[in-house]
Amino acid sequence: MSDSIVTLIDVEKSFGKNKVVKKMNVEIKQGEFLTLLGPSGCGKTTTLRMIAGFEEATSGTILVQGESIENKEPFEREVNTVFQNYALFPHMNVFDNIAYALKIKKKSKEEITKRVNEMLELVQLKGYENRKPEELSGGQKQRVAIARALINNPKVLLLDEPLGALDLKLRKQMQVELKRLQKKLEITFVYVTHDQEEALTMSDRIAIMNEGVIEQLATPREIYERPLTKFVAGFIGESNIFDGEVTGFYNGIIDVVTASGNMRVKGTGFNVGERIHVSIRQEFIEIGTDSVEGFSLSGTIKDAIYMGTVVKTAVELKDKSEIKYSRFEKDDKFSEGDVVNIYWNPERAVAIKAKN
Ligand SMILES: Nc1ncnc2c1ncn2[C@@H]1O[C@H](COP(=O)(O)OP(=O)(O)O)[C@@H](O)[C@H]1O
Ligand SMILES: [Mg+2]
Known part of the structure; x- marks a missing residue:
């Protein structure tokens, strides 16, 4: 229990009569790369939004570092989110997009410049600080989104299909970059994808979801070699x-x-x-x-x-x-x-x- 950073206990979510997350129990470990993998509509984004505190669970408990997420203001939370559509501010340049969270917190100009430069280096975007999002490629935009999410030093980074909009070659390259970044920073990643190959190559553990239920939570190798259910066997590999x-x-x-x-x-x-x-x-x-x-x-x-x-x-x-x-x-x-x-x-x- 002590090394778990995010804990879901009997978490359920309904929209009206539609129960989309059912009795979910997960302990996400400090520093781990955990992937929620499943077909479209199985409840991945809803689960991530509940961990982020954007969505309230209908029942059950979500703890981040032992504390209930709902009791915290968004800016106090140790989690940050990266979305598939980047959600960059179109009118701001790269520097201001990345600096945004620190400006909100009213940090000094020196500190902001120092941190943004560190982030630019981390995501290999030095020299791009004055560009607007529209002047960037998809991969570059996604790097800005990641830098912006990391500048607050979150303990947990939630990523919802972050590479979904990229073409195959760039996606493969970004998979390797993201995995390296996660290892280097030792931040816990909770990663959502419907792409089984992406999940198998990047994750420490994979939770396979089907209709709001985790059917198996295990290492990529265990999932691949020892599927527990017919659904998992059919979803992973051929x-x-x-x-x-x-x-x-x-x-x-x-x-x-x-x-x-x-x-x-x-x-x-x-x-x-x-x-x-x-x-x-x-x-x-x-x-x-x-x-x-x-x-x-x-x-x-x-x-x-x-x-x-x-x-x-x-x-x-x-x-x-x-x-x-x-x-x-x-x-x-x-x-x-x-x-x-x-x-x-x-x-x-x-x-x-x-x-x-
Ligand atoms: N705000 C909402 N209101 C009503 N239904 C929703 C809402 N958000 C998601 N759903 C429904 O919940 C189910 C799970 O959605 P989602 O978590 O987005 O799945 P995934 O990310 O795995 O594709 C879907 O059937 C979706 O239509
Ligand atoms: Mg989704």
């Missing part, structure tokens, strides 16, 4: 997910029957007859003509799609469902129309409890 029933198990390997056929998956704690989901990543799918013990998935190769670095191939199974597998190069052994068996190393597949 997996094939089957619904089935446990028919037996032996030595930590479970036999599963699905509408597409039989399959095996590593896992424990399941009972015969129990409903289960099996998730298998596209890159772990094997195809061949031999039959493999425990598997009865056969299908017809459909189209192969070239994706730049990988080739993805779809196979249509007996029940008309499709499975996709990916390779770095086109598999020349098989071509469209071939009938193949599909299998995998059961250790590579993930067994997920079905919700009742």
